Amino acid sequence: MAQESPTFSPLYRQIRGLLTQALQSGEWRPGEAIPSETELAQRFNVSQGTVRKAIDEMAADNLLVRKQGKGTFVATHHDPRAFFRFLRLAPINGTIETSQSVPLECWRARAGQEVARTLDVEVGSQIIIVRRLLKFAGKPVVIDEIYLRGDLFPGLNLDVLKEQQGSLYSFFETRFGVRMVRAEERLRAVAADRQSADYLEVQEGSPLLSVERVAYTYDDKPVEWRRGLCSTADHYYLNNLN
Amino acid sequence: MAQESPTFSPLYRQIRGLLTQALQSGEWRPGEAIPSETELAQRFNVSQGTVRKAIDEMAADNLLVRKQGKGTFVATHHDPRAFFRFLRLAPINGTIETSQSVPLECWRARAGQEVARTLDVEVGSQIIIVRRLLKFAGKPVVIDEIYLRGDLFPGLNLDVLKEQQGSLYSFFETRFGVRMVRAEERLRAVAADRQSADYLEVQEGSPLLSVERVAYTYDDKPVEWRRGLCSTADHYYLNNLN
DNA sequence: GAGTGGTCTAGACCACTGC
DNA sequence: CAGTGGTCTAGACCACTCG
Numbered sequence: 001m002a003q004e005s006p007t008f009s010p011l012y013r014q015i016r017g018l019l020t021q022a023l024q025s026g027e028w029r030p031g032e033a034i035p036s037e038t039e040l041a042q043r044f045n046v047s048q049g050t051v052r053k054a055i056d057e058m059a060a061d062n063l064l065v066r067k068q069g070k071g072t073f074v075a076t077h078h079d080p081r082a083f084f085r086f087l088r089l090a091p092i093n094g095t096i097e098t099s100q101s102v103p104l105e106c107w108r109a110r111a112g113q114e115v116a117r118t119l120d121v122e123v124g125s126q127i128i129i130v131r132r133l134l135k136f137a138g139k140p141v142v143i144d145e146i147y148l149r150g151d152l153f154p155g156l157n158l159d160v161l162k163e164q165q166g167s168l169y170s171f172f173e174t175r176f177g178v179r180m181v182r183a184e185e186r187l188r189a190v191a192a193d194r195q196s197a198d199y200l201e202v203q204e205g206s207p208l209l210s211v212e213r214v215a216y217t218y219d220d221k222p223v224e225w226r227r228g229l230c231s232t233a234d235h236y237y238l239n240n241l242n
Numbered sequence: 243m244a245q246e247s248p249t250f251s252p253l254y255r256q257i258r259g260l261l262t263q264a265l266q267s268g269e270w271r272p273g274e275a276i277p278s279e280t281e282l283a284q285r286f287n288v289s290q291g292t293v294r295k296a297i298d299e300m301a302a303d304n305l306l307v308r309k310q311g312k313g314t315f316v317a318t319h320h321d322p323r324a325f326f327r328f329l330r331l332a333p334i335n336g337t338i339e340t341s342q343s344v345p346l347e348c349w350r351a352r353a354g355q356e357v358a359r360t361l362d363v364e365v366g367s368q369i370i371i372v373r374r375l376l377k378f379a380g381k382p383v384v385i386d387e388i389y390l391r392g393d394l395f396p397g398l399n400l401d402v403l404k405e406q407q408g409s410l411y412s413f414f415e416t417r418f419g420v421r422m423v424r425a426e427e428r429l430r431a432v433a434a435d436r437q438s439a440d441y442l443e444v445q446e447g448s449p450l451l452s453v454e455r456v457a458y459t460y461d462d463k464p465v466e467w468r469r470g471l472c473s474t475a476d477h478y479y480l481n482n483l484n
Numbered sequence: 485g486a487g488t489g490g491t492c493t494a495g496a497c498c499a500c501t502g503c
Numbered sequence: 504c505a506g507t508g509g510t511c512t513a514g515a516c517c518a519c520t521c522g
Contacts, residue, residue: 011491011492047492049491061484068509085483086483184483186479186481188479189452189474190431236454250498252510279488289511290513294489295510311488311489311520312489312519312521313489
């Protein structure tokens, strides 16, 4: 029912669109259960199998999480298993370490050309810049500079950031209703500048891993641009190629 | 039919196992079409939908490639689209560049403890070590040191390597019937040693991206261990986080 | 037109959770 | 026990490719 001709989109893909829209509108919040497959099938007037296929895709993209016998849930950054989805750093020797995010600075500014293009906003619109230090087992490992769309994070400042527990994305999710869904990272090796070297307690000029990231929300629009400098003396960046 | 009780494995997963086994045995070679879904369903005495689900999973893992109207094919590294699945380097400014693999050295040795553990072979068994330079648009970008299981690459030497066209994995696939299926990479930033600096035409001590990789075949056994040092002056390593 | 994969449906039954 | 997701089946029809 309702199938277009030029760009053919199967029913389950349309259902996915409707579900994504509902997620975006906040009808079901991160961590909550969405209605059962049979309920959704009735609501959209399709068979249960079609809803199922839509949910399958969204679960594969980490938008939803299925739990047999319990239901299907909106994915959340609070889930400890989701923590390392966006933080691919692991200690070279040894086990899991506790991590701590230390906010250093937070101020508002106007978007220059490059930031405006990356975040898909007008040049001159308000952005927020955050600098923070990430510690593993008490030792500084990453220094981040983060650019955010100002309109999406009203009231964000250094004091608010200090309330943060858990990951930054988990914090954005509950505090501002902004959920990061996917990201693109560009990695390079660079020499430590003076300031970063001081923060990371390494020598100026020593090699650091530069991780540049653009993160997107549901509607595939960029929300965050960040650049992290990682000391890889005791940690490496893990990646699986399938 | 035939469902175990302790570790329950659904039928389609068992079918996947049988298909993987057939791939591993070389019944269908990379690039070839496998039998149609209905044929496979008859062969395994299951419904077409069950075969379909098995193939779906394997296509998601890049073991098979579906082509509507034509059939399902064994994935191959010859496919230009598969080229950047294991080579995540892209030029910082500009378009696609031609790449060239220049073999430098190739010799046989006995596996030490670390290599033996990584490649899951006995200490002292034969391994092959390859050094090669990777050029983009004529300029050196990566210097690789590659450790291979000697038993899987009989007759491999520098002369043979010079016949290589396309990617190294594509070469291994046709020449030795060894197909890399997935890999794990560990990235760090390091300072260039004298020799690497010379090859990459950078200054000694300048920051390089170290990419350590273990690659696996169908049976999930490690086949290759390699370490690449990348000059990220004009290229970055691209990664998508979903 | 014949053959392939892709979609959609409907129904039966299994596995897991929680009351 | 009822309710959820997970599996398996069978059949109808659509979209694409190729001769």
